[in-house]
Amino acid sequence: MNFEFSDDQKQLRDQARRYLAEHSPPKAVRAVLEGKAPYDKALWKGLAEMGFLGVAIPEEFGGAGAGHLELCVIAEEMGRALAPVPFSSTIYLAAEAIMLAGSSAQKEKWLPKIASGEAIGTLALFEGVGNPSHRAIKVSASQGAVSGTKMPVADGAIADFAIVAARTGSTGRDADIGLFIVDLNGAGVTRKALANLDQAHGQAEITFDRAKAESLGAASDGWNILTRVLDRAAVLMAFEQVGGADRALEMGRDYALDRVAFGRPIGSFQAVKHLLADMYVSATLARSNCYYGAWALSTDAGELPEAAATARISATQAFQHCAKNNIQVHGGMGFTWEFDCHLYYRRANVLALSLGSPTYWENQLIDRMRFRNAV
Amino acid sequence: MNFDDTPQEAAFRAEARAWIQANAPKELEAELSQPTVGRIKLKNRDILEESKKWQKKKAAAGWACLHWPKEFGGRGATPIERVIWQQEEGFYGKLEGVFLIGQGMCGPTMMAYGNEADKKKHLPPLAAGEHVWCQLFSEPSAGSDVAGLRTRAEKNGDDWIINGQKVWTTGAHFSDYGIVITRTDPTQPKHKGLTMFWLDMKSPGVVVKPIKQANGQSEFNEVYFTDVKIPDSQRLGKVGDGWNVSLTTLMNERMSIGARQSTGFPELFAFCSDLMLEDGPAIDDKNVRSKLANWAVKASGLKYTSYRSISALSRGDRPGPENSIGKLVAGTMLQDIATFAMDLQGASGALTDADSPSVAGQFQSILLRSPSDRIAGGTDEILRNIIAERVLGLPGDIRVDKDVPFNAIPTKGR
Numbered sequence: 159m160n161f162e163f164s165d166d167q168k169q170l171r172d173q174a175r176r177y178l179a180e181h182s183p184p185k186a187v188r189a190v191l192e193g194k195a196p197y198d199k200a201l202w203k204g205l206a207e208m209g210f211l212g213v214a215i216p217e218e219f220g221g222a223g224a225g226h227l228e229l230c231v232i233a234e235e236m237g238r239a240l241a242p243v244p245f246s247s248t249i250y251l252a253a254e255a256i257m258l259a260g261s262s263a264q265k266e267k268w269l270p271k272i273a274s275g276e277a278i279g280t281l282a283l284f285e286g287v288g289n290p291s292h293r294a295i296k297v298s299a300s301q302g303a304v305s306g307t308k309m310p311v312a313d314g315a316i317a318d319f320a321i322v323a324a325r326t327g328s329t330g331r332d333a334d335i336g337l338f339i340v341d342l343n344g345a346g347v348t349r350k351a352l353a354n355l356d357q358a359h360g361q362a363e364i365t366f367d368r369a370k371a372e373s374l375g376a377a378s379d380g381w382n383i384l385t386r387v388l389d390r391a392a393v394l395m396a397f398e399q400v401g402g403a404d405r406a407l408e409m410g411r412d413y414a415l416d417r418v419a420f421g422r423p424i425g426s427f428q429a430v431k432h433l434l435a436d437m438y439v440s441a442t443l444a445r446s447n448c449y450y451g452a453w454a455l456s457t458d459a460g461e462l463p464e465a466a467a468t469a470r471i472s473a474t475q476a477f478q479h480c481a482k483n484n485i486q487v488h489g490g491m492g493f494t495w496e497f498d499c500h501l502y503y504r505r506a507n508v509l510a511l512s513l514g515s516p517t518y519w520e521n522q523l524i525d526r527m528r529f530r531n532a533v
Numbered sequence: 534m535n536f537d538d539t540p541q542e543a544a545f546r547a548e549a550r551a552w553i554q555a556n557a558p559k560e561l562e563a564e565l566s567q568p569t570v571g572r573i574k575l576k577n578r579d580i581l582e583e584s585k586k587w588q589k590k591k592a593a594a595g596w597a598c599l600h601w602p603k604e605f606g607g608r609g610a611t612p613i614e615r616v617i618w619q620q621e622e623g624f625y626g627k628l629e630g631v632f633l634i635g636q637g638m639c640g641p642t643m644m645a646y647g648n649e650a651d652k653k654k655h656l657p658p659l660a661a662g663e664h665v666w667c668q669l670f671s672e673p674s675a676g677s678d679v680a681g682l683r684t685r686a687e688k689n690g691d692d693w694i695i696n697g698q699k700v701w702t703t704g705a706h707f708s709d710y711g712i713v714i715t716r717t718d719p720t721q722p723k724h725k726g727l728t729m730f731w732l733d734m735k736s737p738g739v740v741v742k743p744i745k746q747a748n749g750q751s752e753f754n755e756v757y758f759t760d761v762k763i764p765d766s767q768r769l770g771k772v773g774d775g776w777n778v779s780l781t782t783l784m785n786e787r788m789s790i791g792a793r794q795s796t797g798f799p800e801l802f803a804f805c806s807d808l809m810l811e812d813g814p815a816i817d818d819k820n821v822r823s824k825l826a827n828w829a830v831k832a833s834g835l836k837y838t839s840y841r842s843i844s845a846l847s848r849g850d851r852p853g854p855e856n857s858i859g860k861l862v863a864g865t866m867l868q869d870i871a872t873f874a875m876d877l878q879g880a881s882g883a884l885t886d887a888d889s890p891s892v893a894g895q896f897q898s899i900l901l902r903s904p905s906d907r908i909a910g911g912t913d914e915i916l917r918n919i920i921a922e923r924v925l926g927l928p929g930d931i932r933v934d935k936d937v938p939f940n941a942i943p944t945k946g947r
Contacts, residue, residue: 159535159536159537159538159542159840159843159844159847160534160535160537160844160847160848161534161535161536161837161840161841161843161844162534162841162844162845162848163534164534227534411925411926411927414927415926415927415928422928422931423927423928425921425927425928426927426928426929426930426931428914428917428918428930430927431917431918431921431922431925431927432914432917432918432921434921434925434927435916435917435918435920435921435924435925436917438858438920438921438924438925439858439861439862439920442834442838442855442858443830443831443834443835443838443858443862444834445855446833446834446835446836446837446838446840446841446855447830447833447834447837449534449837449840449841450833450837452534453534453535453536456534457535467826468829468830468833471826471827471830472830472831472833472834475827475830517823519826520822520823520826520827521822521826523826523829523830524816524822524825524826524829527802527829528806528816531806
């Protein structure tokens with residue numbers, strides 16, 4: 159059994175960690191959070207040059223062709239550094255959708271631009287309050303164009319293109335939903351940036367008015383493709399969450415070692431130690447579940463749907479738990495704008511809601527476990 | 534990343550599987566394959582007798598105490614081979630329960646500190662299950678703070694005379710031998726005046742009394758020592774070095790990995806899949822689904838955490854600290870899952886009558902037993918301390934009794 163990343167993959171992790179420590183320090187995160195730029199363009203360019211954007215994109219489409227385990231490694235480091243770039247939207251969602259369902263022409267058109275950092279992509283799925291559901295989709299597609307409003311769309315204000323889930327029929331079944339690639343810089347697209355909990359990563363409302371749209375995959379297969387894309391993204395996002403959870407745990411531990419109260423480091427009090435021990439427990443459970451997800455993703459195993467939901471729930475819990483209790487360990491200082499604790503708290507709670515909220519994934523997991531038992 | 538065996542591991546697995554297939558006590562299969570939480574019982578047979586039979590058969594064929602050296606009755610196997618054996622032995626491994634403390638803790642301590650003659654005489658029968666050993670550490674005034682123990686050993690010529698009381702001694706009522714930690718110098722600070730011995734449990738002056746537990750069962754014992762005479766040759770380690778010797782014992786236990794923690798989750802999932810509530814199947818209920826999902830990811834997290842440790846063993850590395858979370862997570866899960874399963878049964882959840890149609894029975898017994906899972910072998914609080922100090926590197930507690938002579942430490946709260 160080898161349930162661990164390889165030495166090469168660990169080297170890649172070290173390399174990514176060093177790079178991001180230098181190029182995505184908290185100062186860079188704050189610059190975007192405070193509205194000085196919509197995202198960190200220099201970092202995005204740098205990530206492309208390092209080959210991180212195209213790590214799982216095949217060489218024939220301009221990527222490094224390394225694979226999804228390597229992408230998991232990078233995702234974890236992006237989460238740890240809170241990198242203020244549209245990585246998850248572009249790589250986990252848009253690139254994965256195109257790799258999974260795109261025609262050769264679509265792959266040739268978009269994947270090299272993604273790997274080189276020229277094109278930012280996203281997924282336009284949600285239409286207001288609610289979790290992923292084919293019944294909730296009202297944006298419609300006909301005659302090569304889409305119309306209607308999507309919101310929130312992660313990185314929607316800066317994306318060059320979106321994978322849009324749109325209604326093509328009205329039978330009430332998921333076959334009514336198709337996926338479409340839409341150039342967001344083209345005619346018939348208006349966008350409005352939306353304020354959100356974590357301004358280091360923007361959200362937008364996008365209105366399509368007969369915007370030109372190209373089918374991605376078979377028209378009736380959209381929801382099926384989308385489900386598979388969300389599963390793949392769930393594993394990758396879970397690594398990002400585990401990276402964030404680990405960093406929040408480290409911050410809490412370090413502060414508990416340095417901060418003295420009542421004449422001793424606060425980390426010597428059991429009340430504080432037990433808080434941190436519980437953070438370690440949830441981060442460890444999540445990491446182990448993520449490894450299972452990584453295995454399923456990289457081998458395209460039949461277990462992927464269950465493994466993805468498991469990793470997603472576990473990592474969501476771990477990041478929220480660690481980010482919240484990191485503030486608690488810091489006491490009053492943890493509640494200042496100056497300390498970085500809130501950056502992780504914001505990120506943890508926004509990531510918990512992207513791709514569908516915890517309730518959604520809990521339901522998915524139980525459905526999938528029942529399905530496996532029935533088989 | 535893969536779950537595959539190396540060629541050597543695959544060969545070992547095939548050999549183990551074939552031997553188990555040909556030799557396992559199939560007549561016990563139906564009973565042993567049922568889920569069990571806590572001490573296993575057989576309906577018409579004596580578990581101790583069946584355990585000894587299976588262990589003897591394994592020993593004769595070289596499958597007992599795999600990681601021990603051959604000269605002491607083991608196989609000299611690698612840690613990963615031991616894990617593979619445990620996976621293949623599966624539910625028949627439940628028959629090893631009575632030997633776990635002897636083979637996992639007492640044996641390695643004897644190996645490290647016993648004299649050569651005693652090792653040759655006593656280790657092979659321990660490996661073969663002919664003798665059962667127990668570990669006499671905890672005392673009424675020394676639980677989590679085990680170094681606060683008060684059982685005295687006083688030198689008398691070439692012998693030691695032991696007086697005092699141990700408690701929570703697993704299996705003492707059917708053990709042949711034991712290792713016992715005693716206080717030999719109460720004028721030293723508490724960790725420094727301790728000494729370890731091994732003894733015959735039939736020695737005059739040893740009295741074993743089963744403890745009736747809160748759940749009505751008896752798995753643990755009180756053991757009283759009244760002027761029990763032990764020759765100095767049965768001392769393990771130096772006089773005054775008992776604390777370090779006991780750490781060897783406990784470290785050995787931390788290295789055993791393959792044993793999976795029961796969480797109660799598979800049982801709960803099966804229960805909820807079959808149970809009908811007034812408005813439909815329990816598994817369609819939103820609240821039930823949310824609870825199940827939260828426990829599912831914990832159970833899965835524990836499983837894959839142990840896989841990470843097994844991977845380290847497979848590479849020939851020592852497992853990391855991640856395995857320290859198992860009991861902490863599983864203990865609380867068992868208790869919470871039992872409570873929830875009974876909640877779903879309404880007032881009938883209180884029934885323990887085996888003939889009641891609506892009662893699954895197992896959750897009620899898990900409920901009553903689970904407090905001990907959060908205490909025995911390190912309380913939840915001690916486990917959190919261990920994670921905080923040894924894994925996260927936080928400072929140890931301030932110990933006000935650390936440098937004080939043992940006999941000057943206060944013994945009453947108020």
